[in-house]
Amino acid sequence: MTGADPYPHLGFDPAPGDMDLVRDIHRKLSDCAVEMEKAHSKVTRLMNGSYWEGDAAVAFREQLRGGPLPLNLKNGAHSVDKAAKQLDLWGAELEEFQRRAKKLDGEAKAARDALQRAQGHADKVKETSGRPGTGHVHDDGGSALGKANSRVETAQGELDGVLKRARSLAGEHEDTARRRARHISDATHKLAPHEPNAWDMFTDWVGDNLPDILSACAAVLGVIALLGLTAVAPWMLFLAAGLLSGMAFGLRVSDPEVLASLEDGLTKGELDIDFWCNLLGVAGDFLGMLPGLGAVAKGSYIGLRSLGESGELLSLAAEGVEVLTTGQKLARLGTNAGTSLKTVGTSIRSEAAAAGGAASLLAHSRVFGGRLAPIVEKIDKPATILGAGTAVYGVTSSCADTLDNDAAKTVSNLLDGPRTLGIDVPATMGALHFLLRGAGEAT
Structure with a gap:
């Protein structure tokens, strides 16, 4: 996501990521895997003499025979396809993380509004209780000021709870992102020019x-x-x-x-x-x-x-x-x-x-x-x-x-x-x- 803060009421982004970019890269990787597989198929048919005969075909096959091109094309297509599938899985996971973050942002807004109202009410009660002739009751258990402060503490606790869940979501997002990145990195082990033994x-x-x-x-x-x-x-x-x-x-x-x-x-x-x-x-x-x-x-x-x-x-x-x-x-x-x-x-x-x-x-x-x-x-x-x-x-x-x-x-x-x-x-x-x-x- 770009531009304005997508989660202003949380104060931070627990699920960073650009869904459009993820989808675009996934599409490009998938198309690349398909093209590499087509190229491998064509090279294989050329090697087998399926639809090209003659001296030029024989010379071409002699150049490719025993070379790394067919294997690299096959391994490359396989690796890119695996990376694309992992990226597709990450896209679905990121979408779910951002949906949860949006919901938490809405809960944070409601919690902050409730806290603001409770704080405003407590300030009014405090101001009123200090005026001459209004009395000075300081019983925290039963006075209006004690109740108002209790509401402030409750509202603050609800907001803290929402922010705690958002931080937990951020940790879950980071762990999942690292796991998907590791899988995508592992998928490239077969890519050319790697030459595994x-x-x-x-x-x-x-x-x-x-x-x-x-x-x-x-x-x-x-x-x-x-x-x-x-x-x-x-x-x-x-x-x-x-x-x-x-x-x-x-x-x-x-x-x-x-x-x-x-x-x-x-x-x-x-x-x-x-x-x-x-x-x-x-x-x-x-x-x-x-x-x-x-x-x-x-x-x-x-x-x-x-x-x-x-x-x-x-x-x-x-x-x-x-x-x-x-x-x-x-x-x-x-x-x-x-x-x-x-x-x-x-x-x-x-x-x-x-x-x-x-x-x-x-x-x-x-x-x-x-x-x-x-x-x-x-x-x-x-x-x-x-x-x-x-x-x-x-x-x-x-x-x-x-x-x-x-x-x-x-x-x-x-x-x-x-x-x-x-x-x-x-x-x-x-x-x-x-x-x-x-x-x-x-x-």
Whole structure:
């Protein structure tokens, strides 16, 4: 904001910033990212010989091959786009800060007016009480002057409270601005002419694609368990896949870019490729997490319940009555703790193994009479392998420019969408039905 003081009644600006300037820079950065991406796409097609042939084309490609231009264009577009998105988030936050500051300025005006009225009233009362013949009452608790001064103190306290909230808002604004500035600075790490080494490039790639990497690892573990390609018990792979899916789900739902994409798609109808990729990613990780989480919860409950019924949890209390040395008590405590953990672990293993082999909801007798069970059995294994294949392809495409395109993402979405709705959702519901029914019987 420029010109006159935007918050005259606060006496300072708790939310400095020019919204028009922020919007203008965001628009320019977004346009720049789009142009850099177009340039990268054109250079890539030239390198691949898509639409330029002949000696000149060969010479051009020889000059570019192995050079930094394609990578710098790709990294530059990615970095500028990340910076633009961070600036867009800051614009929304700044707008909210300034809205709150405007409201506080209005409250400060009302508080100052009330203080001015109270002070004027107190001055009149003081002047009147000092005149001859009016009396000199100095009882602070009941005199008119005491009440007037009390009103002044109350009004001053209300104004101080408003100013305190404004200073708190200023601190919040500064912290948020610093965080956004740090994110924008971090976004430029991939910009040319920076030339990160192999380790920096690898860590950047892992950081940018960690949710997809975790999801792909979970999908591969599911294939390994299904095909029995390792000596590791399937229930361990089942729990490991659920843990990886849970971590990926947490990363996705905590990513502002993912949330913004989903919000725009659901509220504004912007159903682009990114929206469907994010939606299927979040849904797939959520479905992959639930059975493993349910198996751990149910197994822990059953294990602890069995310990309580057998009296092992009460053994320490009984032993506390005995005259034991400290060493003996510690030894027995360790033995009981080990036994308890083993019992709970056995229950979790049993529930995980059973949940991992639970029948799909489509095989339930109440769902079309269970007539879909043969179909589910035939397509379950290919669908699991297909899911792992599309997940691995998604991770691989982030490394290879030729694989990272909208056509490939569209095909992956068309394969993953029906598979998620037709296979993953019924399979997850079947596992949860088994776990909940068993939990109900256990209670």
